[in-house]
Amino acid sequence: MSEPRFIGDASVLPDHGFGPRSTTWWGVSGFMAIEGAGFALAFAAYFFLMAQERQWPASAPAPDLLWSSATLILLLVSELPNIWVKRAAEREDLRAVRHGLIVMSLIVLPIFATRALEFDRLNIGWDRNAYGSITWALLLMHTIHLITDWVDTLVLTALMHTHHGAEGRRFVDTSENALYWHFIVASWLLVYGVIYWLPRTHG
Amino acid sequence: MSRTDGPDFTGPALHEMLARTWSDAPGLWGWITTVDHKRVGRRYIVTAFVFLGLGGILALLMRLQLATPDSGLISADRYNQIFSMHGTTMMFLFAVPVMEAMAIYLIPLMMGTRQIAFPRLNAFSYWIYLFGGCFLWIAFVLNIGPEAGWFSYVPLAGPEYSPGKRTDVWAQLITFTEVAALAGAIELITTILKQRAPGMSLNRMPLFAWSILVTSFMIIFAMPAVMLASSFLISDRLVGTQFYNPTEGGDALLWQHLFWFFGHPEVYIIFIPAVGFVSQITETFTRREVFGYPLMVLAVVSIGLMAFGLWVHHMFATGLPRVGYSFYTAASMMIALPGGVQIFCWIASIWSGRPRWETPLLWVIAFIITFVMGGLTGVMVASVPLDLQLHDSYFVVAHFHYVLIGGAVFPLLGAVTYWFPKFTGRMMAEPLGKWNVALAFIAFHLTFFPMHITGLLGMPRRVYTYPAGAGWDTLNLLSSIGAFVFAASLLLFIGNAVTSLRNGRMAGANPWDAASLEWLPSSPPPTYNFAHIPRVESRTPLWDGEPAVIPGLRTDKRELLVTTGVDALPDIRDASAPPNGWPLFAAIATTIMFTGSIFTPWAVVWGAALMAPPLILWFWPHDPLEPKPEQGDE
Numbered sequence: 001m002s003e004p005r006f007i008g009d010a011s012v013l014p015d016h017g018f019g020p021r022s023t024t025w026w027g028v029s030g031f032m033a034i035e036g037a038g039f040a041l042a043f044a045a046y047f048f049l050m051a052q053e054r055q056w057p058a059s060a061p062a063p064d065l066l067w068s069s070a071t072l073i074l075l076l077v078s079e080l081p082n083i084w085v086k087r088a089a090e091r092e093d094l095r096a097v098r099h100g101l102i103v104m105s106l107i108v109l110p111i112f113a114t115r116a117l118e119f120d121r122l123n124i125g126w127d128r129n130a131y132g133s134i135t136w137a138l139l140l141m142h143t144i145h146l147i148t149d150w151v152d153t154l155v156l157t158a159l160m161h162t163h164h165g166a167e168g169r170r171f172v173d174t175s176e177n178a179l180y181w182h183f184i185v186a187s188w189l190l191v192y193g194v195i196y197w198l199p200r201t202h203g
Numbered sequence: 204m205s206r207t208d209g210p211d212f213t214g215p216a217l218h219e220m221l222a223r224t225w226s227d228a229p230g231l232w233g234w235i236t237t238v239d240h241k242r243v244g245r246r247y248i249v250t251a252f253v254f255l256g257l258g259g260i261l262a263l264l265m266r267l268q269l270a271t272p273d274s275g276l277i278s279a280d281r282y283n284q285i286f287s288m289h290g291t292t293m294m295f296l297f298a299v300p301v302m303e304a305m306a307i308y309l310i311p312l313m314m315g316t317r318q319i320a321f322p323r324l325n326a327f328s329y330w331i332y333l334f335g336g337c338f339l340w341i342a343f344v345l346n347i348g349p350e351a352g353w354f355s356y357v358p359l360a361g362p363e364y365s366p367g368k369r370t371d372v373w374a375q376l377i378t379f380t381e382v383a384a385l386a387g388a389i390e391l392i393t394t395i396l397k398q399r400a401p402g403m404s405l406n407r408m409p410l411f412a413w414s415i416l417v418t419s420f421m422i423i424f425a426m427p428a429v430m431l432a433s434s435f436l437i438s439d440r441l442v443g444t445q446f447y448n449p450t451e452g453g454d455a456l457l458w459q460h461l462f463w464f465f466g467h468p469e470v471y472i473i474f475i476p477a478v479g480f481v482s483q484i485t486e487t488f489t490r491r492e493v494f495g496y497p498l499m500v501l502a503v504v505s506i507g508l509m510a511f512g513l514w515v516h517h518m519f520a521t522g523l524p525r526v527g528y529s530f531y532t533a534a535s536m537m538i539a540l541p542g543g544v545q546i547f548c549w550i551a552s553i554w555s556g557r558p559r560w561e562t563p564l565l566w567v568i569a570f571i572i573t574f575v576m577g578g579l580t581g582v583m584v585a586s587v588p589l590d591l592q593l594h595d596s597y598f599v600v601a602h603f604h605y606v607l608i609g610g611a612v613f614p615l616l617g618a619v620t621y622w623f624p625k626f627t628g629r630m631m632a633e634p635l636g637k638w639n640v641a642l643a644f645i646a647f648h649l650t651f652f653p654m655h656i657t658g659l660l661g662m663p664r665r666v667y668t669y670p671a672g673a674g675w676d677t678l679n680l681l682s683s684i685g686a687f688v689f690a691a692s693l694l695l696f697i698g699n700a701v702t703s704l705r706n707g708r709m710a711g712a713n714p715w716d717a718a719s720l721e722w723l724p725s726s727p728p729p730t731y732n733f734a735h736i737p738r739v740e741s742r743t744p745l746w747d748g749e750p751a752v753i754p755g756l757r758t759d760k761r762e763l764l765v766t767t768g769v770d771a772l773p774d775i776r777d778a779s780a781p782p783n784g785w786p787l788f789a790a791i792a793t794t795i796m797f798t799g800s801i802f803t804p805w806a807v808v809w810g811a812a813l814m815a816p817p818l819i820l821w822f823w824p825h826d827p828l829e830p831k832p833e834q835g836d837e
Contacts, residue, residue, distance in 0.1 A: 004213065004735055008401070009757030010764055010773055011207045017775045023320050023393050030389035030423065038427040041461065045431070045446070048457050058452050100828050128442050133444035137435070142229060157650050158721035169778065 001152050004068040016168035018175050035128040039187055042138055044195055049130045050202065052140045056125070058131040062199035064121035065110065071114040072192050078107045082185075083182045086178035089171045097174050098165070104181070108150045115143055135195055142184075142191045149184050152177055208735055210756035212330070217734055222760045225317070225731035227782050237747040238322035238783040239730055243329050244308025245626060249351025250329075251301035252697070254336055261285050263690055266650075270683035274669035282667035284369070285349045288343050290353025291373060294469065295380040296336045298611060299422075302476035303387040303803065305618060306415045308626070309436075310391055312721035313409055315739065317398025317732045317756075317763055317781045321386075322394035323786045323821055328386035330790030335379025338798060342372040349373035354466060357447040357458045361409055362440045371440060371801035374433040378797055381426045388419035388426075388613035398763060399771040402467075402739040409719045409742070410486075410493060413500050414479025418472050424470035424511065432461035442804050456521060463514035471510040475503060478545060478610040480618035481567050485549050487717040488564040488623070489556025492742055495548040500796065502541035502548075509538045519587050520594045528587045535585035542578055546571060561715070562636035566617025569644045577602060580655065595665075598658025604651045605795070616696060623700065624714045628726045629707030632699050639699065643692035650685030653678040682692060718743035723750070736764050739771075785821035792817055 019025055050056050057063075065106050085100030120137060126136035164170055208217055227233035227242070263287055268277045273765055277285065277400060311319045319325050334814060348370045351360035360370045363553050395416045399408070407799065410415075435460070437445040445451035447458050493499055515523065515531040523531075549571065580602040584590045593599060623631050657678045662669060669675055713722035722745055725731055735752035738745065744750050756762045765775040796810025 004749070005438070006210050006735070006754045007738060007751045007753040008755075008773065009209070009751045010736070010753050010776055011209075011757075012755070013764075013773055013776050015776050015778070017765075020768065022776055023397050026393040026397060027321055027324075027389055030392060033423050034385055034389075036400045038431055041428050041431050041464070045435070045457055045461065048460065049446075049452065049454065052454050053452055064321075071344070126438075126563070128445075129443065130445045130454070133435075133446050133453070136444075137438075137446075151815060151819075155822065156513055159823065160620060 009072065014168070016172050020171060020174070022172050024087050024169075024176045026090060028180055029159070032180065034112065035183070036187070037072065039138075039141065039190065042141060043133070045103070046134045046138065046194055046198075048080065049134055049160050052056075053131065056131065056202045057135075057199040058129050060124035060132065063123050063135065064117075067114045067117040067198055068119055068196050071111055071118060072188065074107075074111045074114060075188050076180070078104070078111070079185055081107060082181045086175050089174035089178065092168065092171045094160070094165055098157075098160050101174065103161055104153050105150070105157050106144070108153070111146065115139075123198055132180055137195070138191050138195055145187065149177070149180055154193070155172055206759060207755045207757055212758070213735070214811060216493040216721060217758065218729070221731040222729060222735060224758060224761060225684040227603060227730070232784075233325070233782070234324075235787055236784045238318075238326045238780060238782050238786075239313050239321060240307055240319035240325060241728065241730075241732075243322075244304055247304030247307055247329050247332070247792055248301060248626075250333055250336070251297050251304055254292050255693075256697075257340065257477075258289050258297055259693065259712070263354070264586055264687060265445060265688040266683040267664035268667065270671070270785040271672075271680070271811075272669050272676055274668050279667045280350070280514060283665075284343065284346075284348045284639030286665055287349040287352050287355075287373070287658040288339075291339065291349055291376065292336075293607075294353055294374060294473075296321055296332075296339070297417075298607065299384055299469070300332055300380070300471040301615060303384060303391070303419070303616070304475065305322040305480075305622075306391055306411075307387060309454075309721055310394055310412060310415055311398070312625075312724070312728060312732055313412055313719050314398050315403065315720045315723075315733060316394065317735055317736075318761065319390050320398060321390045321779050321780075325390050325636055325781075325787035328383045328390075329795060331379055331386075332383035334638050334790060334794040334798075335376055335383065338379065338794065339372065339376045342368075346833065347372055349376075355433075355832060356462075357436065357439075357455045358565075360458075361447055365440075368801060371437055374440075375591040375797045377429055379428045379578075379794075382793070384422050385426055385492050388422035391415050391419045392423075396768045397765050399766050400737050400739045401771055402774050403744075403766075403771045404719070405769055407742045408495075409479075410482035410496070410499055410503075411476075411479035411719075413503055414475045414482070417431050417503050418475045421472050421475070421507050421510065423470050425465045425467075425472065428461050429465035432458055432465070433627050433750045435461075436800050437801070438804075440615045441801070444587075452538045456518070459518050460514070460522065462567075463517045464511070465819070467514040467517065468510040470603075471506055471718050473607065473611045475506060477614035478503060480621075481549060481570060483719065484563045485552050485556075485613075486743070487715050488561055488567075490559070491552060491556040492715075492718075493548060493568075494551035494555065495544075496742065498544055499548055502544045505541045506538060507543070513538060516585060516590070518546055521601065521737060532587055536582055539578060539582050551757075552684055562631070562633065562640060562714075563617040564623040565637055565640040566613050566620065570609060570613040570617070573613060573644070573647065577605025577609050580607060586649070586797055595663055596658035597662045597664055600664050601651045603652075603751050608647060613643070614735050619696075619700070621715070623703065623707075625721060625726050625728070627704055627707070628710055629703055630710050630714060631703045631707060635699050637728040639695050642695065643689060646685050646689035646692050648685075650682050650689050653681045657682070707803050712744065713745065718746045720744060722749075751771060783821060785817045789814060789817035789821055815825060 081100055081103045088096035089101055122135055124132035126132050227237045268274050330401040346366045353364055355373055358364055377692050380542050438444040441445050445453045447453045447455050486493050513531055513534045516535045584593055620631050620636055633662025657675050660674050662675045712725050737750040737752055741747055759782055763777045763779050765777045767771055767774050792814040796806055799810055
């Protein structure tokens, strides 16, 4: 084998980068695309079933607006610390990231409470009819995402409080975790609209 | 100061260092904890071929039963399970996984990188796939195998007509295989878009990489549909939801829409990687870049997009609005256009190149002939009046075996022959390979061509027997004889592979004088793939002479070069995760959850709790199940 021709030098390159520069961003975006496709298809199923019924919501009053709107407000408010922690991660401010992640870990707790009340006030059982089934399915799907990201955030919070927290890659993880929270909030805007407002505006 | 590769650190000393950094733990523990894409890819391929064998045995049982009219060999109930298992195994445990498996092995090498993106996810994907396949087959042996066909239509698959656990097993198998496939898709997209060798801009990427990129995006948008559909099905069956129950506002057609929104792209998810194999083989054995590269890329991308617009052609017989008939007929015919463009580009490449008629190219010829025939019957059934006549008949069985075996298995066998020296360091035996192509080709057509006629004569698919004198007897006998000869040809192929593993002629790094980067390292490649990361200056880098390299990656820890998405400019040195045992334990916990959930919905709750610790520890840096803690970390 002949002597290789060397051109350039990779050792001067950084060992991490944010956004689409990082592979982590692509991984997280890939999962968001999968889950986004899941939500889109569940909405399609909702509209498909709605088109089969003369009356919507079928055999039930529309689900209560109070606690779902409270969830919406809490999720929107949570975006403030979320954006703040994302920015802190991108300027690699470990102190701010540690504080921000603690806030993000705690801010979900009241959302769990309002979410539990939402299930209680759907005004229909999942086994009553197809309307009930798809309504429960949408709310459950969103809740699973909420729990998953919360556990993610807890683990990340713990990790950032160890000596691993100072590594560049961990700031990338924090930034992408915040990106995923955007997905949780954005998907709720849609799920909320479908579950709670469609039955009110539809015929 | 850590040491990087470069002019002062190259040759044997570098190889030794990299081999130490990138090696697995020794013995069984290393086998279990490996995240090497080549080891994982190899076991993925072997496992998929085992499932091909199992699915093939079921096919032979069916052909044995149908060889004569009024056969009493297999009961109706057993036959239902056999054809359901055959379709499910072939689609979910063989065809899709084997294509991803080939990509898992080949793509990082072809991209000029040392490892696939998210290597632990890759290991997890394999274990989930393996456990899912075992779950299905153990259930079948226990007489609780699926019974409602590979597409499990409701109401037949619903709680009323499929009591017991058989359909639940089918629905959970879907979850297993889709999780595995989705994980693979994310790894492959990231590897292709972010880990290409410097200079390999998108317009210099091998056509196989384009195929896999498009396929992976299709997986991401198609597979959630079947996961959603099967979750609805299992919840209808287990907790009394009403998604598919028409008496409570549900709709059986919702199943068909969701299933085929996945199911139609699925056939292209199987076919497009095969197209990639064909392009790579054609390039090498005609010694020219494939004719019309931009057209080939556009064709693959447009097939990927159009595949999502034709699912309703599976539902012509359900009754649709007229505009629906017209739209989906037009869309189904339109997708033949990019297919045709590709066929003509390959023919033009062979025509204008210097073809060497080696075995892989012969498989390509077998593919072109067979696939064109299958494509033509596809255009036929795109027409509604004809489809209504032929729906659910053996004509359809003939059509999709032409496109799936002709369109995907022939290229796959060509690809295995082509890359066998890279996988193993040895060539497959000749001229046995050429005889093998001829035998498989003749046997295939003997099996499936008569089915067109049996279908036209009215024989429905999925019947466990048929009366004598309907005009179907001889045709069925021919198909059965063909099936056994076809099976013999596949056995011959496997036999050739197994004996060549030990006795095959030694292959150098690039035995076919091919142009893409996977042929640069030795055969089989070292654990770290490339001692120095190559630079690419054309679509056919190895035909330009020894490529230049970019030095500067660390050698004391696993490091990869991340490049920009379009132009592949060097951007970041990224760490790559070392071997780890937690993906296996996460897969075991996931298997317990999936299996438990067909008995109690609470399994989802305690199963999630069971899954959390291994998943968390998998991400935690330097945990105790990392068999080879890295020295180089700060």
